[in-house]
Amino acid sequence: xxxxxxxxxxxxxxxxxxxxxxxxxxxxxxxxxxxxxxxxxxxxxxxxxxxxxxxxxxxxxxxxxxxxxxxxxxxxxxxxxxxxxxxxxxxxxxxxxxxxxxxxxxxxxxxxxxxxxxxxxxxxxxxxxxxxxxxxxxxxxx
Numbered sequence: 204x205x206x207x208x209x210x211x212x213x214x215x216x217x218x219x220x221x222x223x224x225x226x227x228x229x230x231x232x233x234x235x236x237x238x239x240x241x242x243x244x245x246x247x248x249x250x251x252x253x254x255x256x257x258x259x260x261x262x263x264x265x266x267x268x269x270x271x272x273x274x275x276x277x278x279x280x281x282x283x284x285x286x287x288x289x290x291x292x293x294x295x296x297x298x299x300x301x302x303x304x305x306x307x308x309x310x311x312x313x314x315x316x317x318x319x320x321x322x323x324x325x326x327x328x329x330x331x332x333x334x335x336x337x338x339x340x341x342x343x344x345x
Contacts, residue, residue, distance in 0.1 A: 205223075206221070207221075208220065208222070260291060263296065263297065264296060264297035264298070264299070265287065265296055265299075266298075266299045266301055267283060267284060267299070267300050268280075268301045268303060269301070269315070270306065271302045271314070272304070272312060273315075274315065277314075277319070277323075281323060284298075293327065293328070294329075298329060298330040298331070299330065299333065300323060300324045300327065300330055300332045301332075301334070302333070303337075304335070304336045305336055305337050305338050317334070
């Protein structure tokens with residue numbers, strides 16, 4: 204993961220975003236489930252790490268990112284949202300769900316349809332949904 208800063212203006216007011224990029228749940232241990240042959244993308248169980256949920260306690264917003272050609276990444280986002288909800292609740296958080304489509308091709312087709320992603324966003328409540336493509340510049344500035 205990485206840490207980034209970006210200043211944005213919303214409704215004429217300047218805000219400094221402190222962004223922390225995480226691969227997985229920052230306050231969780233990810234335990235691999237036994238899969239057939241140990242293939243990448245096997246299901247994983249997320250459980251809270253010992254101690255206080257530091258990241259979950261200071262976050263004001265969370266952006267969940269998944270790949271539109273990866274069912275496992277979509278399932279992981281669903282698990283991460285459930286974990287965050289258990290750790291601190293999400294009623295006071297700004298949430299966004301972002302589906303990336305940079306690797307979609309004839310050999311790697313889209314597997315997560317728009318309706319499923321929007322349904323998950325609806326389940327998350329108060330959640331914005333975007334599809335992005337850095338290759339073509341789709342929604343990269345939103």
